[in-house]
Amino acid sequence: MPANEKLKEKISHLPHKPGIYKFFDDNGIIYVGKAVDIRKRVSSYFNRSAQHNKKTLKLVSQIKDIEFTIVDTEADAFLLENNLIKQYQPKYNILLKDGKTYPYICIVNERFPRVISTRNKKNDGSRYFGPYPSGTTMHVVLDLIRTLYPLRTCTYNLTPENIAAGKFKVCLEYHIGNCKGPCEALVDEAEYNANIAQIKNILSGNLSVAKAYFKEHMAAAAADYQYELAHKFKQKLDMLEDFQAKSTVVSNTLTNIDVFTITSNEQCAFINYLKVMNGSIILTQSLELEKKLDEDDTDILASVIVQLRQEFESTSREVITNIELRLPLDNVTITYPQIGDKKKLLSLSLKNALYLRKEREGRQEKNKEMSEQRELRVLETLKKDLRLTELPRQIECFDNSNFQGDNPVASMVCFKNGKPSKKDYRHYNIKTVVGPNDFESMYEIVTRRYRRLLDENQPLPQLIIIDGGKGQLGMAVKALRDLNIYGKIAVVGIAKRLEEIFYPGDSLPLYIDKKSESLKLIQRLRNEAHRFAITFHRSKRDAGTLKTELTDIKGIGLSTADALLQKFRSVKKLKDLTLDELAAEIGKAKASILYAHLHPAEGENA
Structure with missing residues (x-):
């Protein structure tokens, strides 16, 4: 049975009771949640995909198994969720996990x-x-x-x-x-x-x-x-x-109170906690938490209240907050004061949370400005070093990869404003070249890349970098000439051994200062293109090995091997499947043949 069918089957048997649920990927727990109705809550992840953001969709795509625990009340679910998050620290839960030990x-x-x-x-x-x-x-x-x-x-x-x-x-x-x-x-x-x-x-x-x-x-x-x-x-x-x-004296009429306030933006939540005893603030704590799944403020604050009250051993029976939320804790009252001393206390806490938010956002904006200034400086230096006519805000770098002539592939990486733009990266299977011919392969991929940009009326880069010497650079220039765009885009080659920069038609290389920021940027592009090509080549080579291993089995044809390869990627994953699971994929007859091949010891013991 396919993995998604297994999950659907498991979800259909979840109980309509309060409790917690755990999502697993291949490596362990990735999310812990609480629910008044476990089945309804878990089903919502799979049935309302159009309403989910990208982070939640990514979580759902990684779920391989689900476990649950039934508890008596919603309050029990709340506390159990908190304990499990602290124990397992799942990557999709908001965590208070700075490793700090308080005095x-x-x-x-x-x-x-x-x-x-x-x-x-x-x-x-x-x-x-x-x-x-x-x-x-x-x-x-x-x-x-x-x-x-x-x-x-x-x-x-x-x-x-x-x-x-x-x-x-x-x-x-x-x-x-x-x-x-x-x-x-x-x-x-x-x-x-x-x-x-x-x-x-x-x-x-x-x-x-x-x-x-x-x-x-x-x-x-x-x-x-x-x-x-x-x-x-x-x-x-x-x-x-x-x-x-x-110790800020709030009021002689107030006794023991916990005050929690929250403000947030798209990326983070900012929380302040004041602990009041006998009319005085004896503790204040401000926190910045990164959002993992676009959680709303009520979910974040409810979780933090439980964790901080445990951390600071609070026994206060009253909690004041600036947003309405349900906190299913025994003998604890939630209030939202509008006037009086409690309102002043709430305003003081919120002022601290807002200050933290303003300070962090101001720092991020300053860092962003400094980063942009640095990137602009590097691009200006690169323009000067390479004697370009315009600032290279978009740079594209090409690299080839093959293994003894097998599985020739290539890659193109794109940097915009000095930073990787991974959505613009491209892999290429070499289609028109037979054998290990890096020159012809370079001609093919440069032609394919810029013909497509021209056909789609997309903007062209200001600089092209070819990972290779004069030969590869010459073929890239030929491709640009054939597309009638040579001269509209600057193009250079970089040779690995001495980090020499070659210009078209110039026999003497350019040497840029080894400490120059512009050379380091070129090296980053070259190394990233190489990494991207090698990764693609390895996956293709491994896939080819798997396909060969499968097609060598009598009774398993190319189409069957392709289907299994596309879904499971490795022999190990195929070995983990039961006979029934294989049969659901390729039919009983082929499944029996493949299963016997993958588990020869079982056949010997039969």
Whole structure:
């Protein structure tokens, strides 16, 4: 059964239930999707081809197999899709896969806990806070903690027995006031742990407990006439308030909220995420994602919300967005505020997303202008070096390829404005020349190329480059003369050995500076034409080998070999077919003959 028939058969048996589906090519998973109704969603890829863009049509053309998983609810499908995308990273899914590991602040699970930074979160009983969007953000918080509270930084095993035995001595950190010396029992464990409790509150976004503590102790010290101590508490209180002020305070009435906004163009989506806790923005992250299948904003944002909430361990019950979307997550409410503090918060996030878009598009436009300027400079240099009368905005290069005279082919590559224009590349089977005759082959392909352009009233190039010496160049000139266009197009040849440039009728070659940008452009054209010709020649040679192998089998004729060759391309793919699949292609009788030839061991064991 042909591959497309297999897929149709499989699709007809897909369930009308929620779940996920996976598309495979020959190498593995290329796309993972979710659906409320698996069969309807998968069928839409194959039944509505007129409505699909080029990217989706390319995806569909590569699908060789389909798998699915049924789940209980749409929410389960949503989460499973997200997990599978992260696991397999299919090439047609939008991915958050920059390989980044975000930093955490860790309160280590030990006696007299240390507070450290880490990018490696473990299940070791320690308490992790974050992740933070950058190391800079994390270090700002960590420095505040270490300034407010004297904590140990050593890795000593501070068991009661070790401390009582006097195994440790205080270090410089104790003498400069950064540690209170738990290694020599100079600080009470309960007091140390009280500081750790306040640190946990601060790292959780709740600064009120620590502020109340410092206010209370500042007042008590002042009442007891300990003004120096009271001043120290006042300094720490000021640090906390300054830190809170720098964390954008949205509103005292707002609690924990996630804010997501999106804006997009044809190529990319730009997303901003704000994480709000206790009325303050504690995290902001902006992302640029390349579109893979012309996905709409609702699909992109829904997927990103799930991934970022998992990445940054958000437990907020409310998500604010600038577009309406369905987010099937339990105990999560989606809102689209129109007024008030939430609207201001949404506007702030959208401003960040729009800024990212403007910045990226501006950079792309600048890069495009710089690229165009560079290309123009190279073309101007080429015009000068080759003494051309006009700027070579369209250049075409020809090359021949044959293997000991067999399967002669040729190629033409086209560069426009200094860049490959692959839609204008052409392969040629040599039709009028017998045997390995590069000169006559060059005459044929140049004639065919420009006769067609003239017949179709298409614009001619400003420069033709012939990959070869004087002989090939002479035949190209003859072809142009016979078409009455010689003199209308500049034509040169390039000899491989010394990179010599030959002009028609000039016995002495031109040598261009080896470092010249114009020579590098000519070499790019020559190498691309050679690559294009060799690739075509190999495929044709391999096809000829396969055809010969098939026609050598008694009972398999040329037309049968051609049909199999056109569809399967290799013996390996034919061997992978079952007898029934071969029979569907060429009939039972021929299929039996071919199958026996391809699987001789099975015949011996029968």
